[in-house]
Amino acid sequence: MFEDIKPHLVELRKRLGISVAAIFVMFVLAFIFHQGILEWITEPLNDALAEVAKVSEKAANGMITTHQVGGAFFVAIKVSFFAGLLAALPIVLYQLWLFVAPGLYDTEKKMVIPFVAGGSFMFFTGVLFAYYIVTPFGFQFLITFGSFLYTPLINIEDYVGFFTKIMFGFGIAFELPVFAYFLALLGMVNDQNMKDFFKYAVIIIFVVAALLTPPDVLTQLLMAGPLVLLYGLSILIVRSVNPAKSDEED
16 A cells, blocks of 8 residues: 555645745745835734824824844744745646646646636635735724723734744635636536535634634624635636536536
């Protein structure tokens, strides 16, 4: 049995090795420019602090702090890894495709460019949607709440971890149409399957939104709403690729 799966393990190790190497190279490049990347990441938070300062004199002293001796260094590492992973995403998706390609038909192997380009585009779309739409509302609400009683001193380590979780959560969530397309292409799902699962998908979407977003209803809806729409779009995509057969066709 081991001899049967050994070639697959060797191939998997090769693809993982190339993916890790690509992420490492991008990480090194990102670390060189980590200050600019960190400024981009903290911009929504700084905007929220500035907005709160307009309505509260105590919040005017709000600032971003660190509670660790090497906090700035470790934040630079986290930020660089985040940027490196995003930059290496097309390469990682390409390696994933090369790993599964031997089990596909020749016509399916030609879908490598749509898979890599579509997967990267949708992931970046999710990240940008979270950055420009979700985080401004979420951070402003959370910081404004109680700002008349407390001075907001935001821990940069906690913020970066929270920020990256939201970005990756939205990025992965926006991959739904891409994965639905290729599952339909492989004949694993059809539009009827997607429709039957819809009521459960809505529950899962709202649970995931509650886990990945700040604890306020507005931000959760800003994640759950687009995901429900993406699920509906996925049904249409699957129907065009692998529609369910009627009883007469069966």
